[in-house]
Amino acid sequence: MAAGPEVTSDALRKEGAATPMLRVSGLAHRYGDDPGVAAAIEDVSFEIGAGELVCIVGPSGCGKSTLLRAIAGLHEPTSGDVVLHGDRVKGVPDDLAVVFQDYSRSLFPWLSVEKNVAFPLRSRVGRAERRARVAEALADVGLEGQGAKYPWQLSGGMQQRVSIARALAYRPALMLMDEPFASVDAQTRADLEDLVRRVRSEHGMTVLLVTHDIDESVYLSDRVLVLSKSPARVVRTLPVDLPAERDQITTRGSAQFVELRTEVARLLKH
């Protein structure tokens, strides 16, 4: 867990601090077997407590996505461990959902919005429960009444809302988000940032979000992990002691915010 004062800490997170929900230790990954090939990530270690919202920020191409995919169990890291709820991750863990950057490629175009959201629930929960969860998740992301449409009939921002709803309906303990707002316009981006903060506190979810945007990482998170250039290592863990209630205008204008974002920017320069 992060050192230093944490204004936003609550009971849930203190509990999390005692037994981290996610522990990543000595994680390294290189593509291919050739030891001469540069590693994508090298010796990444950190912990995340239950209920935390942590942002990983790093320069483009530093291996952030590789890191996230290893945590999600989508590929086996070359070395190191990912431990979730005390169990070593082998394959994709059960209570974890991923929101990818590219909604157009991660949603299923042959399924309606409703069926996309219900997709991970098939053969897991009953019909009535499924319908209730889908409706709730769509309401959570502000897409009531859009369920019968197809993803490609919606704007980019709305499609990403569908992706988020799909993850929410799954009710994961840990939600991983890989540059989730990199492909939407600025206004949508701000809306979606607030959406993530809201649903996370409503559902008591743990969120790990990867971004290359310094301001976004500070605005969103309880803690920022700053990664180095490739091969990625954790340069610093920075607690974000902004108030829990955040606002796109006042929070981003506060002296504290500016100080934090300057610190992150300075760390990224190294």
Place this chain on the structure above:
Amino acid sequence: MPRWMRGLVGLVGFLALWELVSRTGLVRREFLPPPSEVGARLGELVASDAAFRADVLATLLAWLIAIGLATAIAVPVGLVLGQVEFLRRATQTLVEFLRPIPSVALIPLAVVLLGSGPSSKISLAVYASVWPILFNTVYALGEIEPQRIEAARSFGLKRMAVLRRVALPSAAPFVMTGIRLSAAIALIVVVTTELLTGGQGGGLGQFITIARSGGGAMDVVLAGALTAGIIGYVVNFGLERAQRQWLGWSEEVGR
């Protein structure tokens, strides 16, 4: 001008040219009767010739069975080959060797093995029409957006579930295109086999052979050929409509 009318322009122009060529005597009329005569003959056959109708039905039935079998064989095999690289490599040479063999060249073999009944023409049509479906299925599996697979895997779907719920629907538009190509091929092979075996199997091809051997009945021969064309057109039109109806999403997302 609406689309269907533009499509009609070419057809009407072609028929007019044919009529002209025949009526002006550019080509001897008994060799190439004008479309108006052929059309009238076709109308007569459909209306009053029970044997002709039975032949058309026999061809249609053989064709339907052939395309059904070809799909039932090619899609599962394509799925396996598309998934298992070792098998794909192991069978590549064999497939590349078998595929170019014209199924017409296998007619003698089929007749010896299966006789001149419907099983010969069906088997040959299956042989010829398996390839486009097989190739399209294998190709489609290689072209699936990897992110789609990852998204499904990230929700804990295992290999078989990913295949069934993501790979199969993703591949469906390609497979459907393969089936459309194969449908045309199967019809050609069925009619050709009927025509060349001339046995007891019946069918449109046999009808044409018999008409030809009668001598001077070119209008009947062409009426038979025209029927095959009409069947092919209608079937392709139907499959295209079905594809747009159920797999229209692939046009929307460009893959």
